[in-house]
Amino acid sequence: MKRVLSGNKAVAYGVMLSRVQVISAYPITPQTTIVEELSRFCAEGELEAKFIKVESEHSAMASIIASSLTGSRSFTATSSQGLALMHEMLHWAAGGRLPLVMVNVNRALGPGWNIWMDQSDSLSQRDTGWIQLYCEDNQEVLDTIIQAFKIAERVYLPVMVVLDAFFLSHTSEIVEIPHREEVDRFLPRFEPEYRVHPKKPQAYFGMVSPDYFMEFRYKMQRGMEETVEVARSVDEEFGRQFGRTYGIVEPYRCEDADVVMVTSGTVTSTSRVVIDRLWEDGIKVGLLKVKMFRPFPMEEIKRVLKGVEKVGVIDRNISFGHGGIFAQEIRSTFCNEDKRPMVFGFVMGLGGRDVTPETIEEAIHVTLENSRPKEETHWIGLKG
Amino acid sequence: MAGKIIFKGESDLPLSPVSSGDMCWNRTGTWRYIRPKYEDKTPPCGTACPAGVDIVGFIGLLGEGKYEEAWNLIREENPFPGVCGRVCFHPCESHCNRADYDESLAINALERFVADRALDSKPRPPIRRTKKERIAVVGSGPSGLSCAYHLARMGYQTTVFEALPWAGGILRVGIPSYRLPKDILDKEIADIQAYGVEIKTKARLGEDLSFEDLGKYTAIFLATGAHVSRKLNIPGEDLKGVVSGLDFLRDINLGKKVQIRGRVAVIGGGNTAVDAARAVLRLGGSPLILYRRSRDEMPAFDEEVAGTLEEGIEIRYLTGPIAVIGHKGRVTKLECIKMELGGEDETGRKRPVPVPHSNFTTEVDTVIVAIGEEPDLTFLPEDIPVENKMVSTDNAARTSRKDVFAGGDVAHIHRTVAHAIGFGKRAAISIDCLIRKRDVNSLLQEIRVGENGTLSVAKYLSEMARRRSHHVVTFEELNVAYFEHGERNERATLAVPERVRDLREISTGLTEQQALKEAERCFSCGVCNECEVCYVFCPDLSIIIDGGTVKYRINYDYCKGCGICIAECPRNALSVEKEAR
Numbered sequence: 001m002k003r004v005l006s007g008n009k010a011v012a013y014g015v016m017l018s019r020v021q022v023i024s025a026y027p028i029t030p031q032t033t034i035v036e037e038l039s040r041f042c043a044e045g046e047l048e049a050k051f052i053k054v055e056s057e058h059s060a061m062a063s064i065i066a067s068s069l070t071g072s073r074s075f076t077a078t079s080s081q082g083l084a085l086m087h088e089m090l091h092w093a094a095g096g097r098l099p100l101v102m103v104n105v106n107r108a109l110g111p112g113w114n115i116w117m118d119q120s121d122s123l124s125q126r127d128t129g130w131i132q133l134y135c136e137d138n139q140e141v142l143d144t145i146i147q148a149f150k151i152a153e154r155v156y157l158p159v160m161v162v163l164d165a166f167f168l169s170h171t172s173e174i175v176e177i178p179h180r181e182e183v184d185r186f187l188p189r190f191e192p193e194y195r196v197h198p199k200k201p202q203a204y205f206g207m208v209s210p211d212y213f214m215e216f217r218y219k220m221q222r223g224m225e226e227t228v229e230v231a232r233s234v235d236e237e238f239g240r241q242f243g244r245t246y247g248i249v250e251p252y253r254c255e256d257a258d259v260v261m262v263t264s265g266t267v268t269s270t271s272r273v274v275i276d277r278l279w280e281d282g283i284k285v286g287l288l289k290v291k292m293f294r295p296f297p298m299e300e301i302k303r304v305l306k307g308v309e310k311v312g313v314i315d316r317n318i319s320f321g322h323g324g325i326f327a328q329e330i331r332s333t334f335c336n337e338d339k340r341p342m343v344f345g346f347v348m349g350l351g352g353r354d355v356t357p358e359t360i361e362e363a364i365h366v367t368l369e370n371s372r373p374k375e376e377t378h379w380i381g382l383k384g
Numbered sequence: 385m386a387g388k389i390i391f392k393g394e395s396d397l398p399l400s401p402v403s404s405g406d407m408c409w410n411r412t413g414t415w416r417y418i419r420p421k422y423e424d425k426t427p428p429c430g431t432a433c434p435a436g437v438d439i440v441g442f443i444g445l446l447g448e449g450k451y452e453e454a455w456n457l458i459r460e461e462n463p464f465p466g467v468c469g470r471v472c473f474h475p476c477e478s479h480c481n482r483a484d485y486d487e488s489l490a491i492n493a494l495e496r497f498v499a500d501r502a503l504d505s506k507p508r509p510p511i512r513r514t515k516k517e518r519i520a521v522v523g524s525g526p527s528g529l530s531c532a533y534h535l536a537r538m539g540y541q542t543t544v545f546e547a548l549p550w551a552g553g554i555l556r557v558g559i560p561s562y563r564l565p566k567d568i569l570d571k572e573i574a575d576i577q578a579y580g581v582e583i584k585t586k587a588r589l590g591e592d593l594s595f596e597d598l599g600k601y602t603a604i605f606l607a608t609g610a611h612v613s614r615k616l617n618i619p620g621e622d623l624k625g626v627v628s629g630l631d632f633l634r635d636i637n638l639g640k641k642v643q644i645r646g647r648v649a650v651i652g653g654g655n656t657a658v659d660a661a662r663a664v665l666r667l668g669g670s671p672l673i674l675y676r677r678s679r680d681e682m683p684a685f686d687e688e689v690a691g692t693l694e695e696g697i698e699i700r701y702l703t704g705p706i707a708v709i710g711h712k713g714r715v716t717k718l719e720c721i722k723m724e725l726g727g728e729d730e731t732g733r734k735r736p737v738p739v740p741h742s743n744f745t746t747e748v749d750t751v752i753v754a755i756g757e758e759p760d761l762t763f764l765p766e767d768i769p770v771e772n773k774m775v776s777t778d779n780a781a782r783t784s785r786k787d788v789f790a791g792g793d794v795a796h797i798h799r800t801v802a803h804a805i806g807f808g809k810r811a812a813i814s815i816d817c818l819i820r821k822r823d824v825n826s827l828l829q830e831i832r833v834g835e836n837g838t839l840s841v842a843k844y845l846s847e848m849a850r851r852r853s854h855h856v857v858t859f860e861e862l863n864v865a866y867f868e869h870g871e872r873n874e875r876a877t878l879a880v881p882e883r884v885r886d887l888r889e890i891s892t893g894l895t896e897q898q899a900l901k902e903a904e905r906c907f908s909c910g911v912c913n914e915c916e917v918c919y920v921f922c923p924d925l926s927i928i929i930d931g932g933t934v935k936y937r938i939n940y941d942y943c944k945g946c947g948i949c950i951a952e953c954p955r956n957a958l959s960v961e962k963e964a965r
Contacts, residue, residue, distance in 0.1 A: 095400060096400045097400045201406035201407070202403045202407075203402070203403040203406075203407040204402050205401055206401050206403060207401075212391065215394035215397055216400065216401065
C-alpha cells in the first residue's frame with residue numbers, strides 16, 4: 001500500500017509493523033509526532049503495545065531496558081538534548097546486550113537553542129555500544145526500522161536509527177507500506193536467550209570484578225564486528241522479500257571517478273543530483289553513502305575507495321578541536337594502507353542550515369582543484 | 385551465597401552479567417537508616433465531627449458499593465445517620481482538605497445517601513444483656529438516645545424517660561419536617577429500640593417521676609435539653625398573638641392545627657427563628673425576621689439562612705423590638721429601634737447598641753419570639769451545682785454526684801444535634817468507666833479522634849481501632865498529584881414554589897451515581913485505602929500485600945529505606961522513623 005508519509009509517520013508505521021510490545025518515550029521536537037502517532041496506534045488498537053508515559057528520556061530508556069529484559073520487543077524515540085539525557089542509560093542498554101531499537105531525529109544541541117538538523121547529537125553517542133544507521137529518505141526509514149529489530153535481536157546489541165530533522169521527519173514522501181503478514185514472516189516473534197521471569201528470580205547487571213570485566217567488553221566488540229555481516233545479510237534478505245535494499249554503504253557512480261564524495265543522511269540525495277549534472281559536463285565525481293556508522297564498515301569502504309586519489313567527506317557535525325567526525329573515520333580507515341587517498345574534510349549545514357546543490361558543488365570543486373587539502377577542515381558556506 | 389564460579393574464558397560467560405541464582409541472600413534491609421511504616425492518621429473531617437463518625441471509613445465502603453456496611457460503620461459512633469445526613473451543620477465539610485484543592489466533599493449528602501439506602505433494613509436482634517447494672521436516661525433527644533444506644537451496645541439495661549408522649553426531643557418538636565421528615569426519625573428511634581433500649585414516654589421528671597424514683601438505677605444521665613424560650617422582657621409581651629418560637633414549632637411538629645395568618649414578625653437570628661419563619665411561610669403567613677445584629681453574627685446555620693432568603697423571606701438586620709403594642713388585648717404593632725454594632729461582648733460577637741431616636745413601628749398580626757432557649761432545671765436536686773443556667777459537668781460528663789451525669793443542651797452551650805450525640809456518647813463511656821472502675825480521664829485521652837475532643841466508641845471498645853494516630857493530616861501533607869479535579873455533587877432541592885406549599889422535605893438527596901462519584905473524590909486523608917501506589921513504586925519489592933488489620937506490610941529484610949513509598953503515598957498513610965542502631 002502506498003501512502004504519503006512524513007519521516008516520523010514512516011517511523012511509526014515501521015514500529016507498528018514490527019509488532020513492538022513496549023514503547024516508552026518523552027516528547028521533544030522534532031521527534032514528537034513519532035510518539036503521537038504511536039500513542040494513537042496504541043489507543044486505537046492498531047498496535048497492541050504498552051505505552052509507558054515517563055517524565056524524562058532517562059526514564060524512557062530505563063523503562064524499555066526493563067521491558068526488553070522480560071523479552072518484550074521495545075522501542076523509544078528521541079532527539080538532541082533528550083538523547084544527551086539518556087546517555088548513561090545507553091551504556092546500560094548496550095552493556096546489557098538488549099536488542100532495543102531507538103529512533104534519533106538528528107537535531108543540534110544548545111546553546112544556542114536550535115531545533116534543526118545537525119548530526120552532533122547521535123555522533124556524541126558514538127562510543128556507547130549502539131549500532132547506528134543513517135537514513136536518506138522516508139522509505140528507507142520505514143524499512144530500516146524493521147531491519148533494525150532483526151539485526152538487534154540477532155547480535156544482542158541495540159540499534160539507533162537516525163533521520164534528519166525536518167528534511168525527513170516533517171517532509172512527506174510516497175512510501176510503500178509493506179503488508180503486515182509479510183513483515184511477520186520477515187520478523188518473527190522475538191524469543192530471547194534469557195529473560196527476567198518471576199518464576200526464576202535472578203539479578204541482572206550486577207557488579208563485575210576486574211577478573212572478568214574485559215571479557216564482557218571483548219564480547220561486545222565481537223558483537224559489533226559480527227554486526228557488519230549480519231546487517232548485510234538482513235538487508236539482502238529484506239531485498240529478496242520486499243524488493244528494496246540499501247546496503248550498509250552504497251557507492252554511486254564511483255567507477256572511473258576522479259574523486260568520491262562521502263555523505264550520510266539527506267545530503268546524499270542532493271549530492272546525487274549534483275553528481276549526475278557534473279558527469280554530464282564530463283566531470284567524474286562518485287558518491288559513497290555511508291549508512292552504517294557503528295560498527296564502522298571499514299572493509300566495505302576500503303573496497304569502494306580503492307584507487308581513488310581524492311575523497312571529500314561531508315560532515316553536518318563538528319568534533320571541536322579536530323573536525324568533521326565522518327572525515328576522521330575515513331582517514332583512520334586508511335591510515336595503515338600503503339596507498340591511501342587524500343581526505344578533504346568539509347563541515348557544512350550545521351544547525352539546519354540548507355545544504356544546496358551549490359554548497360555541495362563548492363566542496364567538490366575544492367576537492368578537484370587541490371592536490372591535497374589546504375586545511376584539515378574546510379568550512380563551507382561560512383559567513384564573512 | 386552460592387559458591388564461587390570460575391569462568392575459563394570469554395566464551396563461558398553469558399552476554400551480560402547475570403546472577404546464577406536468586407539474590408535473596410543479599411538482605412539489603414541492613415542498608416537502611418530510616419524506616420518507613422504504615423501509620424494511619426486522623427483525617428480533618430473525623431476530628432471535626434462532634435459525633436466522632438469515621439467519615440473516611442464510611443465513604444470508602446460506600447465507594448465500594450457496600451452501603452449497609454457503611455451504614456453500620458456510621459452507627460458504630462452515631463445512631464442517627466438519617467437525621468444527621470439532613471440536619472447536621474457538617475463541620476466535617478468546612479474542615480475537608482479537598483476544599484483547598486477544588487471543593488469540599490459533600491459528606492453530609494453522602495451520609496444521608498447511606499441512611500436512605502438502609503431505610504428498608506430489618507431491625508437487628510437485640511444485643512444480649514451482659515451487665516447487671518441498670519441505667520436511667522432522662523430525655524429522649526439526640527443526647528439521651530445516643531447515650532442509651534451506646535450503653536445498650538455495651539450490654540447495659542437502659543431505660544429512657546421522656547416527658548412528652550413521643551420520643552425524639554428536639555428532633556421531634558424543634559426541627560420542622562421540611563428539614564427532617566418524621567418517618568426518618570421514627571425509623572432511627574426504632575433501630576435504637578431494637579438494641580434493647582426501653583423508652584418510657586409521658587414520664588416527666590419532677591412531675592410523673594421524682595429524682596428519688598431514679599435511685600434504683602446504678603447511674604443517671606440527664607439529657608433534658610433546653611426547652612424554655614427566653615423572654616424579650618419588653619412591654620406587651622403578654623398580649624395575645626405573642627408566642628415563643630419553640631412552642632410554635634412544637635405545635636406544628638406534633639400535628640396541632642396552627643392558625644397563622646397575616647404579617648408575622650419573628651424575632652431572633654438563630655435556627656429556631658429561621659425554622660419558625662420558614663414554617664410560617666408554609667402555613668400561609670407572611671414572615672419577617674427581625675435581628676438585632678448583622679448577617680455575620682447570626683447563629684443560624686448558613687445553609688438555612690440561604691434557604692430562607694431564597695424563599696423570599698425578608699430579614700431586617702440591626703433591628704431590636706422595644707415594645708409590643710396591642711388593641712383589645714391582641715397584638716397589632718411592634719415598636720422597634722435601629723441598632724448599630726459596638727464592641728465585642730462575652731460571646732465574641734459585636735454588641736448591638738440602640739441608635740437614639742430611631743424608633744419606628746411596624747404592623748404585625750403575630751410575634752414569634754425566638755431569641756434563645758434555656759434548660760428547665762426545676763427538677764434538679766439542690767446539691768447539684770448549676771453554672772450559667774446549665775448543669776455543671778466535668779470533662780467526663782460527671783456532675784457533683786458520683787452516679788449522676790449530664791450532657792447535651794442541658795449542660796452545654798454547643799447546641800447542635802451532632803454535639804448532643806457526642807455528649808451522649810461521652811456520658812455512656814464515662815458511665816461504663818464508673819461501673820467497671822476504669823480510669824476515665826486517661827481513656828478519654830486515648831480514644832479521642834485528633835485533637836478536637838471528639839471521641840470514638842470504636843476506639844474505646846477495641847484496641848485494634850486505636851491504630852490511627854492523633855495527628856490530623858493537613859492539605860500540605862497530601863500528594864495531590866494523584867487526584868483529579870472534580871466538581872462536588874450537590875443534592876437536588878425542590879423549587880421554591882413547590883417547597884413552600886406544605887412541610888414536605890426540601891432536599892431530595894443524591895442519586896446512586898452521584899454518590900459513587902462523590903465518594904471517589906474523597907482523599908482518604910491519612911487512612912490507607914489500598915491504592916497500591918507504594919506497592920507500584922517500591923524498588924525493592926518490599927511492600928507485601930497479605931491481609932491482616934493493616935492490609936499492607938513492609939518486608940524489612942529487604943527495604944532499603946529509600947522513602948519512595950512515603951513520598952509517593954497520596955494520603956500520608958505512611959510515616960518514617962529513624963532506624964534504631
